[in-house]
Amino acid sequence: MKHTLSVLVEDESGVLSRISGLFARRGFNIISLAVGSAEQIGISRITMSVMGDNRTIEQLIKQLYKLVNILKVQNVTYIPCxxxxxxxxxxxxxxxxxxxxxxxxxxxxxxxxxxxxxxxxxxxxxxxxxxxxxxxxxxxxxxxxxxxxxxxxLIRESNVNTELLKDSLNNNQIYLYS
Structure with missing residues (x-):
């Protein structure tokens, strides 16, 4: 299954190289990768898509946290974004x-x-x-x-899952969110 990871990192040289090295050592292919400045000066957001089952992705996230300059890692695959x-x-x-x-x-x-x-x-x-x-x-x-x-x-603060809404409209069902 394809997972989307959002990673906040310090803007330091070599961070992306260490991340890609980790993926290469573990035999993971990064399907999609985007890097850019985040909301704070000196912080970048890396958004990547990778293939793997839930257990494997959890292990990968633990490994990412062990790298220098990694501030936060989120698997946003199942979160409304x-x-x-x-x-x-x-x-x-x-x-x-x-x-x-x-x-x-x-x-x-x-x-x-x-x-x-x-x-x-x-x-x-x-x-x-x-x-x-x-x-x-x-x-x-x-x-x-x-x-x-x-x-x-980016995670939706409204917590509304538009994919679920599309499905419900296609099936003529209405879901209420709290």
Whole structure:
């Protein structure tokens, strides 16, 4: 199963190297990785997606805490979160297919950030499912290049699980939250 870990670290050189070394020694592959400044100066947030069962991920979290400069590690997989990813995609856009590509971009609220006679670049931001969906639709055209960020996530203070809400709306059920 894919797990999402949120790790707060001190901004020190070598922190990411130690984390990736730990993963390599344990035979883990990091599926997605995003690093950026956190809310406090001198602190960074690392959001990563890794495969593993619950027990294995618990062991990995314990190992992360043993590393220098690790402040907090959370498995946010089962916690209601806002998750986002960014994708830039360059597509072969001829006069014949350009309007179809722009229609798809409009539906997914993607922005055209570059345009030439032969291609266009779209910027797509959204939850990982949205990114996969638009990429699949655009694959019928010639995708020239793709660059994707790793997933980033923050815990919802409202504690509302939007995935559960989507499921309940699809099943015509209503759940009340306390």
């Amino acid at each position: 806002v998750e986002r990813e960014l994708m830039l995609v360059k597509i072969n856009a001829t006069q014949v297919n350009r309007s179809y590509i722009l229609e798809i971009a409009n539906i997914f609220r993607a922005k055209v950030v570059d345009l030439s006679n032969e291609s266009l670049i779209l910027e797509v931001t959204g939850d990982p499912g949205k990114i996969v969906a638009i990429e699949k639709l655009l694959s019928q055209y010639e995708i020239i290049e793709i660059a994707r960020t790793g997933k980033i996530a």
